[in-house]
Amino acid sequence: xxxxxxxxxxxxxxxxxxxxxxxxxxxxxxxxxxxxxxxxxxxxxxxxxxxxxxxxxxxxxxxxxxxxxxxxxxxxxxxxxxxxxxxxxxxxxxxxxxxxxxxxxxxxxxxxxxxxxxxxxxxxxxxxxxxxxxxxxxxxxxxxxxxxxxxxxxxxxxxxxxxxxxxxxxxxxxxxxxxxxxxxxxxxxxxxxxxxxxxxxxxxxxxxxxxxxxxxxxxxxxxxxxxxxxxxxxxxxxxxxxxxxxxxxxxxxxxxxxxxxxxxxxxxxxxxxxxxxxxxxxxxxxxxxxxxxxxxxxxxxxxxxxxxxxxxxxxxxxxxxxxxxxxxxxxxxxxxxxxxxxxxxxxxxxxxxxxxxxxxxxxxxxxxxxxxxxxxxxxxxxxxxxxxxxxxxxxxxxxxxxxxxxxxxxxxxxxxxxxxxxxxxxxxxxxxxxxxxxxxxxxxxxxxxxxxxxxxxxxxxxxxxxxxxxxxxxxxxxxxxxxxxxxxxxxxxxxxxxxxxxxxxxxxxxxxxxxxxxxxxxxxxxxxxxxxxxxxxxxxxxxxxxxxxxxxxxxxxx
Amino acid sequence: xxxxxxxxxxxxxxxxxxxxxxxxxxxxxxxxxxxxxxxxxxxxxxxxxxxxxxxxxxxxxxxxxxxxxxxxxxxxxxxxxxxxxxxxxxxxxxxxxxxxxxxxxxxxxxxxxxxxxxxxxxxxxxxxxxxxxxxxxxxxxxxxxxxxxxxxxxxxxxxxxxxxxxxxxxxxxxxxxxxxxxxxxxxxxxxxxxxxxxxxxxxxxxxxxxxxxxxxxxxxxxxxxxxxxxxxxxxx
Amino acid sequence: xxxxxxxxxxxxxxxxxxxxxxxxxxxxxxxxxxxxxxxxxxxxxxxxxxxxxxxxxxxxxxxxxxxxxxxxxxxxxxxxxxxxxxxxxxxxxxxxxxxxxxxxxxxx
Numbered sequence: 001x002x003x004x005x006x007x008x009x010x011x012x013x014x015x016x017x018x019x020x021x022x023x024x025x026x027x028x029x030x031x032x033x034x035x036x037x038x039x040x041x042x043x044x045x046x047x048x049x050x051x052x053x054x055x056x057x058x059x060x061x062x063x064x065x066x067x068x069x070x071x072x073x074x075x076x077x078x079x080x081x082x083x084x085x086x087x088x089x090x091x092x093x094x095x096x097x098x099x100x101x102x103x104x105x106x107x108x109x110x111x112x113x114x115x116x117x118x119x120x121x122x123x124x125x126x127x128x129x130x131x132x133x134x135x136x137x138x139x140x141x142x143x144x145x146x147x148x149x150x151x152x153x154x155x156x157x158x159x160x161x162x163x164x165x166x167x168x169x170x171x172x173x174x175x176x177x178x179x180x181x182x183x184x185x186x187x188x189x190x191x192x193x194x195x196x197x198x199x200x201x202x203x204x205x206x207x208x209x210x211x212x213x214x215x216x217x218x219x220x221x222x223x224x225x226x227x228x229x230x231x232x233x234x235x236x237x238x239x240x241x242x243x244x245x246x247x248x249x250x251x252x253x254x255x256x257x258x259x260x261x262x263x264x265x266x267x268x269x270x271x272x273x274x275x276x277x278x279x280x281x282x283x284x285x286x287x288x289x290x291x292x293x294x295x296x297x298x299x300x301x302x303x304x305x306x307x308x309x310x311x312x313x314x315x316x317x318x319x320x321x322x323x324x325x326x327x328x329x330x331x332x333x334x335x336x337x338x339x340x341x342x343x344x345x346x347x348x349x350x351x352x353x354x355x356x357x358x359x360x361x362x363x364x365x366x367x368x369x370x371x372x373x374x375x376x377x378x379x380x381x382x383x384x385x386x387x388x389x390x391x392x393x394x395x396x397x398x399x400x401x402x403x404x405x406x407x408x409x410x411x412x413x414x415x416x417x418x419x420x421x422x423x424x425x426x427x428x429x430x431x432x433x434x435x436x437x438x439x440x441x442x443x444x445x446x447x448x449x450x451x452x453x454x455x456x457x458x459x460x461x462x463x464x465x466x467x468x469x470x471x472x473x474x475x476x477x478x479x480x481x482x483x484x485x486x487x488x489x490x491x492x493x494x495x496x497x498x499x500x501x502x503x504x505x506x507x508x509x510x511x512x513x514x515x516x517x518x519x520x521x522x523x524x525x526x527x528x529x530x531x532x533x534x535x536x537x538x539x540x541x542x543x544x545x546x547x548x549x550x551x552x553x554x555x556x557x558x
Numbered sequence: 559x560x561x562x563x564x565x566x567x568x569x570x571x572x573x574x575x576x577x578x579x580x581x582x583x584x585x586x587x588x589x590x591x592x593x594x595x596x597x598x599x600x601x602x603x604x605x606x607x608x609x610x611x612x613x614x615x616x617x618x619x620x621x622x623x624x625x626x627x628x629x630x631x632x633x634x635x636x637x638x639x640x641x642x643x644x645x646x647x648x649x650x651x652x653x654x655x656x657x658x659x660x661x662x663x664x665x666x667x668x669x670x671x672x673x674x675x676x677x678x679x680x681x682x683x684x685x686x687x688x689x690x691x692x693x694x695x696x697x698x699x700x701x702x703x704x705x706x707x708x709x710x711x712x713x714x715x716x717x718x719x720x721x722x723x724x725x726x727x728x729x730x731x732x733x734x735x736x737x738x739x740x741x742x743x744x745x746x747x748x749x750x751x752x753x754x755x756x757x758x759x760x761x762x763x764x765x766x767x768x769x770x771x772x773x774x775x776x777x778x779x780x781x782x783x784x785x786x787x788x789x790x791x792x793x794x
Numbered sequence: 795x796x797x798x799x800x801x802x803x804x805x806x807x808x809x810x811x812x813x814x815x816x817x818x819x820x821x822x823x824x825x826x827x828x829x830x831x832x833x834x835x836x837x838x839x840x841x842x843x844x845x846x847x848x849x850x851x852x853x854x855x856x857x858x859x860x861x862x863x864x865x866x867x868x869x870x871x872x873x874x875x876x877x878x879x880x881x882x883x884x885x886x887x888x889x890x891x892x893x894x895x896x897x898x899x900x901x902x
Contacts, residue, residue, distance in 0.1 A: 018782075028630070042707070105584075107586060107587065108767060111589065111593075142575060147594065183685060185597060185600045185604075186597075189596050189600065190587075191591070191594070192593075192596060193590055196581065216870075219600055220607050220871055220874055222604070223604040223605070223608040224608070224611045227608045231612075231726070235723075239700065239701065239704070239705065240705075240717045240719075240722030240723065240726055241698065242615055246720065247705075247706075248619070248623055248714075248716060248719055248898075250618070252616065252620055256882055257615070307874055308881075318891065319885055320886075320889060322884055322885070322889070323881060323885035388834075526577065530572070533574045533575060533576035533582060535576060553715055562813065600867065603867060603868065603871040604866075606872065611878070612881050614875075614878055614882055615881065617882075620837075621883065621886045622886060622898055623898075636825070640821075643821055647817050647821065650851070650855055651814045652900070654810050656800065658803055658806050658810065661801040662803035663885050664803065684820055715900070771856075773851065777847045777848055780845065780849070781840035781844050785824060785825075785827075785836065785840045786837050786840065789829055
């Protein structure tokens with residue numbers, strides 16, 4: 001395959017000469033992944049700013065900087081951006097795109113032009129979301145901040161009656177949902193069709209298993225929320241009545257429909273992250289992963305069982321007791337495969353030769369924070385305790401430990417792990433480790449007090465509170481300051497790495513999976529020089545060294 | 559989705575050699591017909607989830623407002639609905655025969671069948687328009703008083719919800735028919751430019767599948783809305 | 795890559811027509827059922843007839859017969875829809891507040 005062939009076919013249409021247009025029209029999975037990362041993390045910082053605004057306001061009881069209505073808009077903005085623009089595209093959009101095809105020895109995904117289209121659909125969704133921030137007041141020519149104030153969950157009937165820009169946000173969420181569906185579709189076909197010869201499903205790296213399980217959720221769960229948003233719009237504009245009690249409609253139905261997607265969505269978030277963990281454990285313990293098959297199958301079962309547990313978000317909604325019982329049972333059940341993974345990871349480290357590089361540090365930190373997040377979830381899977389803890393700071397602490405301390409921490413771990421692959425350079429190891437410690441300390445100071453505050457009764461999404469809760473808000477505030485400092489520092493270290501980092505070589509971690517056997521880093525457009533025949537397992541180590549070795553022409557030399 | 563994947567007929571698949579010297583063809587993303595079929599089926603599954611959720615909403619309110627639903631259903635025009643059912647059924651046949659003709663080399667016949675399918679689709683839309691107009695004349699339409707609450711014309715709760723979902727689901731279904739017509743026009747264009755041929759016709763195959771899905775949705779929409787009250791509002 | 799070598803139109807079209815007549819017959823059944831048989835179970839019967847029609851369309855018009863992987867994905871998706879249905883129906887059929895809710899017992 002000649003280089004010119006790829007240069008000519010690697011754009012959606014036309015043969016642009018300028019580098020800028022080559023990137024804008026690129027169908028190459030690696031470039032698309034990088035572009036997703038840049039946009040996503042920009043929005044991530046906007047959402048962090050919204051959160052920090054809230055923390056400032058909540059430092060003391062009473063009103064200081066923003067009023068109650070703006071506060072509601074702040075937590076809605078934070079949620080909408082974090083969920084729909086950042087964490088749901090998340091790891092699949094970035095590392096699913098960049099790394100997954102490399103790991104299976106493919107030249108690209110199955111539908112590269114669809115991938116290009118999907119990226120721009122995501123951008124359109126982001127633009128529509130941005131447009132919902134402001135209204136242009138023609139009378140006095142002013143921009144009025146009129147973002148939705150419903151919470152990212154848009155519960156009926158309030159979301160249908162409020163004057164804020166709920167509609168544009170729903171449209172944005174719909175478009176972003178379509179992008180998620182198409183990404184999942186693309187990845188499913190890619191994993192089924194484009195694996196290297198000899199690589200059957202149980203020879204795929206576990207990150208690919210994670211992306212595969214995630215893709216099933218992206219494909220089948222997202223349409224449900226898509227149609228829910230459409231129905232909400234039809235209710236608002238045409239009064240079809242389905243969520244309006246005045247017409248015999250039931251707002252609880254909205255909650256059912258919304259959470260039928262949004263619960264599987266959290267598994268969509270964590271499964272690729274667990275996939276990253278499963279890559280890091282063997283590479284930094286220098287031995288084969290323990291329990292490959294069980295980890296692979298647990299990914300599949302989390303995806304499957306995760307569809308069945310949404311009702312635990314409705315325990316206090318007026319749902320029937322029968323349904324509550326069923327959901328509580330299933331929710332306990334879904335924790336089991338995750339537990340299995342944790343045990344397998346710890347067993348991988350046992351008698352391994354642990355390498356404490358930055359990615360491993362992040363992985364180990366996550367094992368602590370996600371364990372807290374996951375186990376706290378089990379405590380509120382019990383109906384009785386959930387009646388007390390639902391919609392309190394306990395819930396907020398739970399899902400931030402799980403999403404931030406699980407998904408995002410592992411996202412950071414993946415960034416530090418695959419950084420040399422994408423950029424061909426290394427960041428400063430010492431500074432990156434310092435960033436980790438700052439973030440870890442800040443994270444726990446920020447979120448742990450919320451478990452206590454919630455248990456003692458502090459409600460979530462509240463603009464004001466009783467004086468007895470102030471101490472917890474103050475500790476959280478300082479935790480937030482430290483955490484944000486750590487974030488800024490971490491990104492500084494990474495950007496310095498891109499600008500001035502030392503060349504890393506092709507396989508700085510001496511890892512085994514196929515993405516580390518490319519001819520150069522950054523990788524060439526065509527990926528591997530030659531696709532190897534895969535008759536080996538993904539994590540074969542012998543005495544801490546990889547068993548399978550290739551020369552520059554991808555010939556086996558072990 | 560600008561170009562058909564069979565544009566570049568210079569694609570030569572790579573060969574991987576195993577340790578015994580045996581050659582294996584590497585499946586590339588170009589020229590993957592089965593991948594195109596799989597991908598389109600997966601897309602159709604999303605439509606199943608979407609319409610499935612709407613049926614769930616319908617069933618939710620059928621449970622809460624059982625008799626109202628039956629009463630509302632009794633008032634629908636089963637003759638027009640029945641005509642549409644048969645029209646769509648025949649259009650599924652013509653679409654399938656069109657694909658068969660294409661695969662057997664009869665490109666001209668295939669195009670004829672696609673035109674026939676489009677004609678039937680337009681008839682379907684026409685009949686639907688007549689139905690909706692009749693509903694409007696009786697005062698039953700989105701935004702009119704019968705479907706709002708608290709006024710003297712307001713229908714009972716269950717009937718308001720029934721008609722809300724009726725217009726939503728038949729509306730979305732009709733929207734998918736319009737998209738289908740658009741896809742068929744595009745298919746004709748691709749056939750005329752030689753991009754879809756008796757040897758390379760995955761696009762035709764997928765569009766035929768799409769049309770079958772549209773028909774499949776109607777197979778459930780029709781009895782649910784039109785037939786549950788058909789026995790003269792007997793307990794259904 | 796071609797799907798098949800040249801297909802024999804005349805031989806295959808018979809199958810398509812058979813399916814058509816089967817579907818037309820089932821449609822006729824749909825119309826006569828509410829006034830002819832099992833009239834107290836109209837909803838169930840209608841859905842059953844619809845399911846049979848859907849099965850025939852899936853297997854023969856959509857060529858699902860013989861597709862292994864795609865068949866399993868369809869089963870998975872349908873299973874999910876059925877599960878969502880089942881649980882939500884269990885919930886709404888055990889609605890605890892039917893006597894006092896405005897939705898089901900509006901105060902006149």
